[in-house]
Amino acid sequence: MNRKNSTPMMPAFMVSAPGKVIVFGEHAVVYGKSAIAASISLRSYLLVTHLSKSRRTVTMQFPDISLTHSWNIDELPWDIFTEPSKKKYYYDLVTALDPDLVAAIKPHLANISPGLPESERKIHQNSAASFLYLYLSLGSPRSPGCRYTLRSTIPLGAGVGSSASIGVCLAAAMLLQIRTLSGPHPDQPAEEARVQVERINRWAYVAELCIHGNPSGVDNTVSTYGKAVVYRRTKPPTVRPLWDFPELPLLLVNTKTQKSTAVEVGKVAKLRDEQPELVETILEAIDQVAKGAESVIDEEYFDSEEPESLRRVGQLMSINHGLLSALGVSHPRLERVRELVDHENIGWTKLTGAGGGGCSITLVKPGVPQAKIEKLERQLEDEGYQQFRTTLGGDGVGVLWPAVLKNGLDEDDDGGMEIDIQKFLNAPGNDGVEELVGQEPPKQPQTIRELEWQRYHNTNPYQKTYEELGLHGMTPADRQAYLNQEYLKPGAAKTLSNKAQKELWKQLNESNLPLRSLPRPRDNQWGCDKNGRDIGDYSIEEFRAREAKTTKLLNLFFQSQEFKSKRNKASNGDGYLVGDTVQPFTCTEDDVEQEKARRKEMAIIQQDLYSVKTDPYALDPEWDDVVPIPQIEAEGALAAIAYPDEYAEAMSYLRAVMAVKEHTPRCLRLTERIISLNPAHYTVWLYRFAIIKTLNISIPDEIEWLNEVSLTYIKNYQIWNHRQLLLDHYYPTIVTSPSDVAALGESEREFLERMLEEDTKNYHVWSYRQYLVRKLGLWDDEERQSIETMLHEDVRNNSAWSHRFFVVFSNPTYATPDSHATEPDPKIPTDIIDREIGYAQSKILLAPQNQSPWNYLKGALVKSGRKFGSVRDFTEQFVRNLGGDAEEVRSSHALDLLADIYKEAGEKEKADLALRSLGEKWDRIRKGYWEYRRKMLEQD
Ligand SMILES: Nc1ncnc2c1ncn2[C@@H]1O[C@H](COP(=O)(O)OP(=O)(O)OP(=O)(O)O)[C@@H](O)[C@H]1O
Numbered sequence: 052m053n054r055k056n057s058t059p060m061m062p063a064f065m066v067s068a069p070g071k072v073i074v075f076g077e078h079a080v081v082y083g084k085s086a087i088a089a090s091i092s093l094r095s096y097l098l099v100t101h102l103s104k105s106r107r108t109v110t111m112q113f114p115d116i117s118l119t120h121s122w123n124i125d126e127l128p129w130d131i132f133t134e135p136s137k138k139k140y141y142y143d144l145v146t147a148l149d150p151d152l153v154a155a156i157k158p159h160l161a162n163i164s165p166g167l168p169e170s171e172r173k174i175h176q177n178s179a180a181s182f183l184y185l186y187l188s189l190g191s192p193r194s195p196g197c198r199y200t201l202r203s204t205i206p207l208g209a210g211v212g213s214s215a216s217i218g219v220c221l222a223a224a225m226l227l228q229i230r231t232l233s234g235p236h237p238d239q240p241a242e243e244a245r246v247q248v249e250r251i252n253r254w255a256y257v258a259e260l261c262i263h264g265n266p267s268g269v270d271n272t273v274s275t276y277g278k279a280v281v282y283r284r285t286k287p288p289t290v291r292p293l294w295d296f297p298e299l300p301l302l303l304v305n306t307k308t309q310k311s312t313a314v315e316v317g318k319v320a321k322l323r324d325e326q327p328e329l330v331e332t333i334l335e336a337i338d339q340v341a342k343g344a345e346s347v348i349d350e351e352y353f354d355s356e357e358p359e360s361l362r363r364v365g366q367l368m369s370i371n372h373g374l375l376s377a378l379g380v381s382h383p384r385l386e387r388v389r390e391l392v393d394h395e396n397i398g399w400t401k402l403t404g405a406g407g408g409g410c411s412i413t414l415v416k417p418g419v420p421q422a423k424i425e426k427l428e429r430q431l432e433d434e435g436y437q438q439f440r441t442t443l444g445g446d447g448v449g450v451l452w453p454a455v456l457k458n459g460l461d462e463d464d465d466g467g468m469e470i471d472i473q474k475f476l477n478a479p480g481n482d483g484v485e486e487l488v489g490q491e492p493p494k495q496p497q498t499i500r501e502l503e504w505q506r507y508h509n510t511n512p513y514q515k516t517y518e519e520l521g522l523h524g525m526t527p528a529d530r531q532a533y534l535n536q537e538y539l540k541p542g543a544a545k546t547l548s549n550k551a552q553k554e555l556w557k558q559l560n561e562s563n564l565p566l567r568s569l570p571r572p573r574d575n576q577w578g579c580d581k582n583g584r585d586i587g588d589y590s591i592e593e594f595r596a597r598e599a600k601t602t603k604l605l606n607l608f609f610q611s612q613e614f615k616s617k618r619n620k621a622s623n624g625d626g627y628l629v630g631d632t633v634q635p636f637t638c639t640e641d642d643v644e645q646e647k648a649r650r651k652e653m654a655i656i657q658q659d660l661y662s663v664k665t666d667p668y669a670l671d672p673e674w675d676d677v678v679p680i681p682q683i684e685a686e687g688a689l690a691a692i693a694y695p696d697e698y699a700e701a702m703s704y705l706r707a708v709m710a711v712k713e714h715t716p717r718c719l720r721l722t723e724r725i726i727s728l729n730p731a732h733y734t735v736w737l738y739r740f741a742i743i744k745t746l747n748i749s750i751p752d753e754i755e756w757l758n759e760v761s762l763t764y765i766k767n768y769q770i771w772n773h774r775q776l777l778l779d780h781y782y783p784t785i786v787t788s789p790s791d792v793a794a795l796g797e798s799e800r801e802f803l804e805r806m807l808e809e810d811t812k813n814y815h816v817w818s819y820r821q822y823l824v825r826k827l828g829l830w831d832d833e834e835r836q837s838i839e840t841m842l843h844e845d846v847r848n849n850s851a852w853s854h855r856f857f858v859v860f861s862n863p864t865y866a867t868p869d870s871h872a873t874e875p876d877p878k879i880p881t882d883i884i885d886r887e888i889g890y891a892q893s894k895i896l897l898a899p900q901n902q903s904p905w906n907y908l909k910g911a912l913v914k915s916g917r918k919f920g921s922v923r924d925f926t927e928q929f930v931r932n933l934g935g936d937a938e939e940v941r942s943s944h945a946l947d948l949l950a951d952i953y954k955e956a957g958e959k960e961k962a963d964l965a966l967r968s969l970g971e972k973w974d975r976i977r978k979g980y981w982e983y984r985r986k987m988l989e990q991d
């Protein structure tokens with residue numbers, strides 16, 4: 052009996068392989084010239100699942116091209132494929148298709164897509180032929196029932212190696228199934244791995260033979276090996292991996308004009324037949340270009356960011372394109388890209404792959420502004436091109452065995468997710484496939500904008516593919532799913548016939564399309580934050596934190612509105628019903644305090660979110676009834692006054708309350724605030740004084756407050772004016788009580804002494820002190836002694852001397868009223884004059900060269916009507932041997948007085964001598980003055 056070998060069931064597994072771009076040398080490579088090609092990040096993925104033993108079918112499921120076909124395994128032409136003269140083993144090197152085998156396959160392709168237009172049917176036939184040829188070559192009549200499901204993110208017929216990557220996937224899968232590949236595993240010897248990978252490559256080449264006719268083998272080689280290679284179709288082919296292929300700044304543009312590689316290769320072959328020498332020269336030139344590029348890239352100092360390096364590669368690309376054009380494989384759409392790029396001087400462009408449509412690559416010149424590139428991209432998009440975002444130099448063939456992912460998606464208990472056919476088929480578009488099978492976990496959105504887009508794409512899974520590829524570029528399955536979802540939009544399904552609607556719902560039931568989709572996000576919807584940062588750029592955490600603040604603010608705002616309404620009702624005397632009784636609305640102090648706290652919190656959030664400063668008065672419910680009057684600059688004002696916000700706000704409230712002459716405690720507090728911000732404001736002080744009078748505020752309290760302000764703003768005049776007004780107002784109320792007056796005098800004096808400690812010469816303080824002495828009649832000894840203490844500490848304090856003169860010589864108890872300081876006053880008692888002269892003399896003796904007591908002495912003498920001569924002896928003690936050799940002067944002020952004394956006594960010469968001596972010896976700085984005095988003396 053013919054017993055079948057039992058094959059243990061294999062787990063589902065997946066293989067994948069990348070697409071490629073040819074950077075130099077396409078077409079010429081078919082004729083043995085060099086080419087440089089690099090893999091890209093777009094890939095094909097093939098999922099292999101095994102059927103139960105009893106099912107004897109092999110199915111190829113290629114949804115990208117809407118092709119699914121099953122064969123009965125037992126009906127396939129095994130006989131001829133296993134015939135000893137024909138049989139190929141996995142290790143054989145197959146470089147051409149066997150026509151008998153091709154013929155044997157033919158009938159099994161006959162009923163594949165018979166009704167399709169020829170161009171589409173050709174695609175199906177090609178895929179099926181390559182599949183079957185490999186399957187029959189590598190499998191056996193005992194092969195188990197199996198399904199090969201393929202999805203690819205590589206656009207078909209665009210020159211970026213879709214067929215080769217599929218060939219690599221099929222070859223790898225089938226070699227794995229017959230267990231001729233042992234790896235990859237960690238301790239696999241390098242040589243074994245190399246041999247196995249090369250086996251995949253050779254069989255992938257066989258698949259390419261089925262599709263292309265005469266492929267060079269460069270596509271399957273780079274798709275198998277990954278990274279980049281220099282390839283030559285020698286026997287066997289020469290492959291030189293370029294491990295350090297530079298990261299060239301390439302733009303990959305799809306003309307979206309499909310072509311067939313076989314047709315383009317055929318065109319060149321025909322031209323070569325007609326113009327053998329010429330074409331050979333062109334192919335040779337392409338070889339030179341590719342070799343030239345190889346050596347430029349290989350140079351030790353090649354730097355993909357360095358302008359000269361890039362220029363040399365770019366120049367070679369331009370030449371390569373020209374030569375391909377000469378071979379007739381360009382296309383107006385390709386020339387248009389080159390034109391746009393050249394016109395803007397953006398870089399160097401060439402077609403890539405077979406040409407006749409397909410893709411172009413542009414090497415971007417260093418330093419081209421991003422805006423220029425974006426403009427080009429927009430232009431291309433408008434003209435129906437599509438730009439690929441892909442990176443060069445990706446991995447080659449890869450195996451996922453078994454097909455379980457550990458990529459962070461819905462995991463099962465073992466921490467992995469089995470990829471079943473349904474999941475694989477339903478993964479939406481390119482991104483869906485990549486997300487499902489990619490080794491990388493799905494990209495987490497970094498910003499709130501990205502999150503919104505992600506949600507949009509999750510609920511509109513085919514939108515991205517549609518935008519990237521257009522309806523025509525999409526696979527039929529994706530296209531159908533996309534259109535189905537479009538019909539989910541409101542009203543759209545109604546436009547369909549009943550039958551079509553039924554079909555739609557059936558398809559929707561089978562698919563996992565979301566029934567509700569989010570609207571398309573608008574990128575400019577987010578607005579900016581207070582620093583001008585686009586809120587769409589916020590990380591998700593940042594955005595959530597901001598939202599929490601906005602919500603909080605809104606809640607506080609509503610509570611605040613509630614407070615206002617309650618307060619209004621309370622002040623209107625409104626009530627509410629509790630059972631049968633009416634309860635009045637109340638607004639307690641607690642409510643007000645809570646509202647204050649609430650407003651403070653709102654102000655902080657507003658400042659934080661919007662950089663809006665809240666007017667401090669708006670924070671206080673007490674000011675709710677005042678409508679502030681802002682400053683309006685007089686038109687044509689020379690310079691607008693730039694007040695700090697806080698001050699401007701307070702002033703706008705001041706204007707409002709002053710306008711209605713409100714004199715209330717809150718206004719008093721307002722003036723206090725404004726004074727603290729600007730104590731020089733005259734009106735606010737007057738307004739404050741008016742309020743004090745209206746409210747009958749205790750003057751001592753106000754003075755106490757004023758003392759603090761005065762010590763802070765020591766040179767301010769308004770403060771002293773206010774103090775004077777206060778005293779004028781207060782004094783009449785205590786004048787009948789000498790003890791109150793005395794107490795006030797004492798406290799004022801104490802305060803003034805403190806002020807003078809800070810600044811002994813403060814003019815405002817001394818003026819006020821004179822006012823105070825007059826007002827309160829402080830002519831007593833105490834005032835004089837207070838000054839004496841100061842003079843004791845600093846005998847040079849001229850202000851203190853002046854004040855003493857005022858206190859002594861303006862004392863209304865004996866002095867003539869309004870007697871001028873420089874005129875004698877006969878009413879001054881002799882003992883007082885003696886005392887003052889004596890006091891001045893005692894101070895002069897302490898510091899003879901100090902002018903103040905000398906002035907005081909002279910003043911006292913003038914007031915008393917006594918002659919200067921009365922102090923001649925005293926004065927002469929400071930001057931010895933006037934005019935003599937040993938002239939000695941201890942005080943120039945004494946000599947000055949002596950000049951007056953001698954003049955007064957008629958001793959003109961002596962007076963002159965004193966003045967001359969002053970000018971020449973003792974006070975030479977003021978020589979001019981002394982000379983003037985001498986002249987005056989002469990004239991007398
Ligand atoms: N996703 C796919 N599913 C099934 N078959 C595909 C798929 N993509 C490509 N093919 C097969 O590959 C063929 C396209 O190969 P072709 O060489 O013309 O283009 P290409 O490989 O994209 O370009 P190039 O060879 O210039 O890089 C199709 O006719 C089809 O048989």
Ligand SMILES: C[C@@](O)(CCO)CC(=O)[O-]
Nearest residue numbers: 077078266267268404405
């Ligand atoms: C046009 C060609 O050179 C490259 C197609 O990607 C053909 C080939 O090498 O097989």
